[in-house]
Amino acid sequence: MSRKRKPIVAVVGRPNVGKSTLFNVLAGDRISIVKDTPGITRDRIYADVEWLNYKFTLIDTGGIEPDSKDIILSQMREQAEIAIASADVIIFLVDVKQGLVDADLHVANMLRKSKKPIVLAVNKVDNPVKSEADVYEFYNLGIGDPYAISAANRLGLGEMLDAVIGNFPEDAVYEEEDDRPRVAIVGKPNVGKSSIINKLIGENRVIVSDIAGTTRDAVDTYVNFNKKQYVLIDTAGLRRKSKIKEELEHYMIVRTVSAVERADVVVLVIDATEGVTEQDAKIAGVAHERGKGMIIAVNKWDAVEKDDKTMNTFVKKVRDTLSFMPYAEILFVSAVTGQRLPKLFETIDMVMENTSLRVQTGVLNEIMTEAVAMQQPPTDKGKRLRLFYITQVSVKPPTFVIFVNDKELMHFSYTRYIENRIRDAFGFKGTPLHFIIRERKEKD
Numbered sequence: 001m002s003r004k005r006k007p008i009v010a011v012v013g014r015p016n017v018g019k020s021t022l023f024n025v026l027a028g029d030r031i032s033i034v035k036d037t038p039g040i041t042r043d044r045i046y047a048d049v050e051w052l053n054y055k056f057t058l059i060d061t062g063g064i065e066p067d068s069k070d071i072i073l074s075q076m077r078e079q080a081e082i083a084i085a086s087a088d089v090i091i092f093l094v095d096v097k098q099g100l101v102d103a104d105l106h107v108a109n110m111l112r113k114s115k116k117p118i119v120l121a122v123n124k125v126d127n128p129v130k131s132e133a134d135v136y137e138f139y140n141l142g143i144g145d146p147y148a149i150s151a152a153n154r155l156g157l158g159e160m161l162d163a164v165i166g167n168f169p170e171d172a173v174y175e176e177e178d179d180r181p182r183v184a185i186v187g188k189p190n191v192g193k194s195s196i197i198n199k200l201i202g203e204n205r206v207i208v209s210d211i212a213g214t215t216r217d218a219v220d221t222y223v224n225f226n227k228k229q230y231v232l233i234d235t236a237g238l239r240r241k242s243k244i245k246e247e248l249e250h251y252m253i254v255r256t257v258s259a260v261e262r263a264d265v266v267v268l269v270i271d272a273t274e275g276v277t278e279q280d281a282k283i284a285g286v287a288h289e290r291g292k293g294m295i296i297a298v299n300k301w302d303a304v305e306k307d308d309k310t311m312n313t314f315v316k317k318v319r320d321t322l323s324f325m326p327y328a329e330i331l332f333v334s335a336v337t338g339q340r341l342p343k344l345f346e347t348i349d350m351v352m353e354n355t356s357l358r359v360q361t362g363v364l365n366e367i368m369t370e371a372v373a374m375q376q377p378p379t380d381k382g383k384r385l386r387l388f389y390i391t392q393v394s395v396k397p398p399t400f401v402i403f404v405n406d407k408e409l410m411h412f413s414y415t416r417y418i419e420n421r422i423r424d425a426f427g428f429k430g431t432p433l434h435f436i437i438r439e440r441k442e443k444d
Helices: 019-032 069-086 102-113 132-141 157-166 193-201 245-260 278-289 310-321 341-355 361-374 412-426
Strands: 008-013 046-051 054-060 089-095 118-123 146-148 182-186 219-225 228-234 265-271 293-299 329-332 387-394 399-404 434-439
Touching: 008 019, 008 069, 008 245, 019 046, 019 054, 019 089, 019 118, 019 157, 046 157, 046 245, 054 157, 054 245, 069 089, 069 102, 069 245, 089 102, 089 132, 089 157, 102 132, 118 132, 118 157, 132 146, 146 157, 182 193, 182 245, 182 278, 193 219, 193 228, 193 293, 193 341, 228 341, 245 278, 265 278, 265 341, 278 293, 278 310, 293 310, 293 341, 310 329, 329 341, 361 387, 361 412, 399 412, 412 434
Parallel strands: 008 054, 008 089, 089 118, 118 146, 182 228, 182 265, 265 293, 293 329, 399 434
Antiparallel strands: 046 054, 219 228, 387 399
C-alpha cells in the first residue's frame, strides 16, 4: 500500500525577524492538542499545520537567541543545516524593517546550494504599497520572488503558503508501495542507538539507501529477521559540533520529528546506567502525539548491578516519567552482548499488529455498556453524562468515536476509564488509542 507522509517545512531566519510569531500564527490552536495529556511538557518546536487540504509539519529551527554578531551567523548556519537536512521546503524569513543584512546573504548562499525549495518571506510588511521598494531589495538574495507578509497582522500568508505547498514533492508525499514495518530508532545522543542498529544488522545488511528524491539525514537500513524484512529509520547519523545543550536538545527533537513521521513503530532507546530523563520524555512525547506504536528499549542493561528488585524499580521509574504512555512496551536489552535483541523484532511485530487492530462495533458497545454499568458516568449540576454509541473509525493508531449527550461532561478521566476497559478486553499493547467525542441530541 502506498502511504502518505506529511511533508516537513522548516522556518529559518535571524533573531527577531518574527519566526515565533509566524510559527504561532500558522500553528493556530493546534499547538495545545496535548493540554489534557498529563506528563507531556512540550516546547513549541514543531506543530501540525493544515492549508487547503494539505497537511504538513512545521518546524522552528531556531534554538537559543545569541547575543553577538558572529554567534548569530554561526547559529544561523546551524539552523540552515538543520533545515536542509530535515525539511522538504524551507521558509527563509527576513525583516523588511531591518533590511537586507550580511547574515541573510550568507544563509541564502547555503540554502541555494542545498537545492531544496526555498520560499522567501519578507516579514513586518504592514503596508505593502509603502514598503514595495524595500521588499524588492530582497531580490538581491538570488533565491526567487520575495513574498511580502505580516505575521503579526496575518497579511499575505495565503500566497506564501500557496508557494510552500506548490513546492511539495509529489513522490515524497507518497511513500513507495511498502508493507515492511518501518521502525524509527530514537533517543538522546550516546544512548547506543547506532550500536543497537549495528548489532541488529550484523551480517544481514541488505542495502542502505536514502529515500528517493530527498536527501535527509535519517538513513534507512533494511534488516532481515526470521525471513521478514524491516526498515530501520536511524537518527543517529549526524553528530553536532555544537556544545550548547539547548541547541543539541532542539536539534534532537527536530530530527526525531522527521524520523517518527515516517515510522509505524518507534523504539525509544534509554540508557540503563543513566535512568529515564526529561529529555527522554520529550522524545517520547513526539511519538505519542503522532499516535505511533511504542517500544522502550532500556539499553546497557548488562552494565547495571542487579538484585531481584532492580528491574521492577526501573520499570516503575519509566512508567512514572512517561506517565502519558502507559501502553508502551518495555524491553531490557544490551547492544554489547545482544541480550534480548531478537525479542525486539517479536515485539515490533506484536505492536504493528495492535496498531492495525479493528474491533467490531457490536463488541465495542457491549464493553462500553458494561463499563457504564460498573462505573456511573459523571454528573454536573444535576445533568448526567450519557454514552450512546461507540465505533472504531480508523487504525494506526486505533481511533474510536463515542457519541454522548454532552461533550463537556466527558472528562479526560472517564475517557481513560473506557480506554482501560477496551484494553482489558483486547490488549492493544504498545499502541496509543485515540478517542473522538461527538455530541448527539437524546432524540437522535
